[in-house]
Amino acid sequence: MAPFIISTDRLILRKMDKDDAGKLLEIFSDPVAMAYYPSTKSEKETNGWIEWTLNNYENHGVGLWIAEDKETGEFLGQCGIVPQVVDEESRMEIGYLFARRVWGNGYATEAATACKKYGFEHLNLSEMISLVDVNNHPSAKVAERIGMTIKKKIFKWGKEILVYSVSK
Incomplete structure (x- = not known):
């Protein structure tokens, strides 16, 4: 098993x-899982996503991590901390995206909670955000469950985005 960044009751988050x-x-x-992204991604675009993530590890010490079932090693999704620009300022975002077959099991909330703790305790961040499409109610619920509140609405990626925030 690859070395992990974070371990929770049910999950391993690894690079x-x-x-x-x-x-x-x-x-x-999956067009349903990607409904709030600009579009689905091809294999080439997925490889670009991985390169972006590896660059985040290198340049920022954080990025999206692969979420796996702690017992079985089964792939569940991704969750982590990534730099995002909001109002011309770089902020650290807790991002999460899970396979549709595991939706409704609380994995996103569990992983996001662990990332919040990691950001505050290990990275000494004073605040973290999550950027959520105004129509993505399940993602908004995850942000709310981990103690985030809406700070503002912005226009990013060609659409309205809610900026959720939580402070240490």
Whole structure:
């Protein structure tokens, strides 16, 4: 098993690598899972996503991590901390995206809670955000469950986005 960044009761969050492209395509090729993204992603775009993530690890010490079932090692999705620009300022976002087959099991909330704790305790961040499409109610519920509140609405990625925030 690859070394992990975070361990919870049910999950391991580990660094993403190039071998994860096939796993990520389960999510990225699913139009329902990707409904709030600009579009689904091809294999080439997925490899670009992995490169972006590896660059985040290198340049920021954080990024999206692969979420796996702690007992079985089964791929569930991704969750982590990524830099995002909001109002021309770089902020750290808790991002999460899980395979549709595991929706409704609380994995996103469990992983996001662990990322929040990691950001505050290990990275000494004073605040973290989540950027949520105004129509993505399940994602908004995850942000709310981990103690985030809406700070503002912005226009990003060609649409209205809610900026959720939580402070240490």
